[in-house]
Amino acid sequence: MVESFISSGFDTETCEYIYLDNLKSNQWEAYNGLNFGISNASGKHHILCHQDVRLDFDKIDVLRSRINEISKKDPNWGVLGNAGGSLNPNQTYLRITDPTTSNAKVGRLPAKVMSLDENFLLLKASKRLAFSTDLLGFHFYGTDICQQAMFRGMNSYVIDFHLRHLSSGNRNDDFWKLKKDFIESYRKKLADRFIRTTVSRLYLSESKFKSQLFNKPFAMKFLRKTGLYKFFQ
Numbered sequence: 001m002v003e004s005f006i007s008s009g010f011d012t013e014t015c016e017y018i019y020l021d022n023l024k025s026n027q028w029e030a031y032n033g034l035n036f037g038i039s040n041a042s043g044k045h046h047i048l049c050h051q052d053v054r055l056d057f058d059k060i061d062v063l064r065s066r067i068n069e070i071s072k073k074d075p076n077w078g079v080l081g082n083a084g085g086s087l088n089p090n091q092t093y094l095r096i097t098d099p100t101t102s103n104a105k106v107g108r109l110p111a112k113v114m115s116l117d118e119n120f121l122l123l124k125a126s127k128r129l130a131f132s133t134d135l136l137g138f139h140f141y142g143t144d145i146c147q148q149a150m151f152r153g154m155n156s157y158v159i160d161f162h163l164r165h166l167s168s169g170n171r172n173d174d175f176w177k178l179k180k181d182f183i184e185s186y187r188k189k190l191a192d193r194f195i196r197t198t199v200s201r202l203y204l205s206e207s208k209f210k211s212q213l214f215n216k217p218f219a220m221k222f223l224r225k226t227g228l229y230k231f232f233q
Helices: 002-007 030-040 060-073 141-151 173-190 208-214 217-226 228-232
Strands: 045-049 077-081 083-085 092-098 101-106 111-113 120-124 155-158 163-165 193-196 201-204
Touching: 030 045, 030 141, 060 077, 077 141, 083 111, 083 155, 092 155, 120 141, 141 155, 141 173, 201 208, 201 217, 208 217
Parallel strands: 077 155, 092 163
Antiparallel strands: 045 120, 077 120, 083 092, 092 101, 111 155, 193 201
């Protein structure tokens, strides 16, 4: 992987390589390991990728061009990748070659997405993004970082950067367990809730109707007086 990157223009004079060593013991998993890498990296952009990625097609000049393109389109981007999915459950975007597909280009790129595949992620360092600390494992962290970007007002995109991934993924028993953990984690993070600040009360919800209703003074007073606010915690 390193040889592939260096030969594609990512030389050691302009790039640094940080790796997570699990050879002797499994001391790192994706969430805490990549947070460690991000916090110790000094570059303008952080590339987080699997060790079985090869830059057999597009090189550093293409990636620079794609970054410039998306920066003009949306200066508030936070994460880029080569595969991901949108809010539409039937829509995915791809630019990849792997054991199951060759030279795949699916969807109009660049495309705004809610999730990115973990084989290749590119973060804008100045945005100070990080992965959730209440999750563990090697799955769904691409989705997690996109959600963390969204929470902070940033967007994520699949870009037209073609590379080879030597694996097509592994949905083993661990995958399904971590899917449940991810859903539970975000169930709590996205749940409707009342919040009391030192000077005000507010109700947060993805529902525009509930947000407008429960933030009205009479509704807030009624729920507080009756104790019904406890059902929203």
